[in-house]
Amino acid sequence: MFQLGWLSAKLFFRGKLLREPMYFIQQTAIGIGAGLISLLSLAQAEIPLCIPITISSLITGGLMPFLLKDFKMK
Structure with a gap:
């Protein structure tokens, strides 16, 4: 498992892992x-900070599979 992670990291830093790196960066930036935005808007409420962090993490985690559904690797 460690070797697979190491190989992926080496290919990523060489620029040979992603077919369209700008698409990946764009979709990731949209998700972030x-x-x-959800974290900052929820953090304004008078509730403990752990609740907005949890909700915004769930929103971001649920959104990423839809944003990266057309993601292709080499």
């Missing part, structure tokens, strides 16, 4: 932005 949605999570950040």
Whole structure:
């Protein structure tokens, strides 16, 4: 398992893992932005901070599979 992770990391840093790296960066940025907006809007409420963090993490985690459904690797 460690070898697979190491090989993937080496290919990623060489630029040979992703077919369309800009698509991956764009979709990831959209997901991060949605999570950040939800966190900042929920953090304004008078509730403990762990609740907005949990909710925004669930939103971001649920959104990423839809954003990266067309993601292709080499």
